[in-house]
Amino acid sequence: MTTSAPAPIPVTVLTGYLGAGKTTLLNRILTEDHGKKYAVIVNEFGEIGIDNDLVVDTDEEIFEMNNGCICCTVRGDLIRILEGLMKRKGRFDGVLIETTGLADPAPVAQTFFMDDDVRAKTRLDAIVTVVDALNLLARIEDSPEAEDQIAFADVVLLNKVDLVDAAQLAAVRAEIRAINPYARVIETERCDVDLGEILDRGAFDLGRILTVEPDFLEATHTHHDEDVKSISLRAGDMKPDAFFDWINRATQEQGPKIRRLKGIIAFEKDPERYVVQGVHMIVEGDHQRPWKVGETRETRLVFIGRDLDFAAIAAGFDSCKA
Numbered sequence: 021m022t023t024s025a026p027a028p029i030p031v032t033v034l035t036g037y038l039g040a041g042k043t044t045l046l047n048r049i050l051t052e053d054h055g056k057k058y059a060v061i062v063n064e065f066g067e068i069g070i071d072n073d074l075v076v077d078t079d080e081e082i083f084e085m086n087n088g089c090i091c092c093t094v095r096g097d098l099i100r101i102l103e104g105l106m107k108r109k110g111r112f113d114g115v116l117i118e119t120t121g122l123a124d125p126a127p128v129a130q131t132f133f134m135d136d137d138v139r140a141k142t143r144l145d146a147i148v149t150v151v152d153a154l155n156l157l158a159r160i161e162d163s164p165e166a167e168d169q170i171a172f173a174d175v176v177l178l179n180k181v182d183l184v185d186a187a188q189l190a191a192v193r194a195e196i197r198a199i200n201p202y203a204r205v206i207e208t209e210r211c212d213v214d215l216g217e218i219l220d221r222g223a224f225d226l227g228r229i230l231t232v233e234p235d236f237l238e239a240t241h242t243h244h245d246e247d248v249k250s251i252s253l254r255a256g257d258m259k260p261d262a263f264f265d266w267i268n269r270a271t272q273e274q275g276p277k278i279r280r281l282k283g284i285i286a287f288e289k290d291p292e293r294y295v296v297q298g299v300h301m302i303v304e305g306d307h308q309r310p311w312k313v314g315e316t317r318e319t320r321l322v323f324i325g326r327d328l329d330f331a332a333i334a335a336g337f338d339s340c341k342a
């Protein structure tokens with residue numbers, strides 16, 4: 021009797037610079053009615069995990085990797101999580117990996133070719149890169165990861181088209197094309213893409229990657245930009261007026277340096293959790309859901325940036341405590 025090897029599980033890597041819209045896309049995949057079940061691996065930058073709280077509540081299994089960047093220190097963790105998942109095959113149709121905004125996708129992709137066990141049981145389906153139309157051109161100037169993420173993409177979601185005019189959109193499109201003439205580029209607002217365009221497409225092409233990076237199957241890759249740092253702040257209840265006043269001021273003053281901010285805020289006397297998110301000067305906030313019975317009302321806020329004045333941020337934050 022012969023047993024044929026089971027079909028390898030498709031893996032989709034979601035990448036893109038800080039704040040481009042990766043979690044927005046992940047939430048879309050997890051909430052849309054496509055009849056498929058995904059295991060999700062989320063890696064984030066900043067020592068207190070916020071992303072896990074921003075991913076929609078689903079019955080999907082979510083594995084968090086917060087101990088470092090997926091492209092550097094935690095690749096062993098990634099292999100272990102994948103191996104664990106492979107033992108429970110049949111429980112899901114695919115794996116989604118959301119990398120940090122600072123990750124070089126090459127070592128993540130390499131994992132699927134270098135590790136024998138992983139290679140045998142999984143199939144890298146596509147690298148999907150989300151691009152922030154408003155901020156890409158500036159990031160290409162100062163952040164090599166932003167360019168690497170596009171170079172490795174099989175599909176690019178040119179996102180946040182609502183924030184730019186036609187001329188800027190054309191310029192961003194031309195930049196993407198110059199970096200990667202092969203990827204499919206899809207313009208989106210809040211990652212509103214037909215998921216059939218990005219999932220289970222068999223788009224990953226090792227041959228093309230080898231033309232971008234001839235030593236892809238051998239190289240040990242350099243680490244990401246060490247100048248981008250994060251500060252994690254925690255507190256109990258906050259005073260809403262003081263908080264909004266401070267966050268608006270801080271983002272106006274330090275906006276160009278704030279690559280990303282995100283947090284869950286407990287406002288005094290407010291029965292609901294408030295989520296605040298920002299990329300440079302643009303800040304959004306909304307209530308998320310009621311604090312659950314027995315859940316600790318805790319404020320957690322992360323700032324990520326280059327040359328941020330961390331002392332000023334910490335002092336401002338402290339002054340908003342209730």
Ligand SMILES: Nc1nc2c(ncn2[C@@H]2O[C@H](COP(=O)(O)OP(=O)(O)OP(=O)(O)O)[C@@H](O)[C@H]2O)c(=O)[nH]1
Nearest residue numbers: 038039040041042043044121179180209210297304
């Ligand atoms: N105006 C606008 N805002 C968007 C769009 N897509 C996402 N956003 C907002 O941009 C911010 C960042 O979105 P996320 O999906 O969290 O980005 P991310 O890439 O997961 O961020 P990191 O994981 O921190 O790197 C959030 O405030 C989103 O609501 C869009 O198309 N237009």
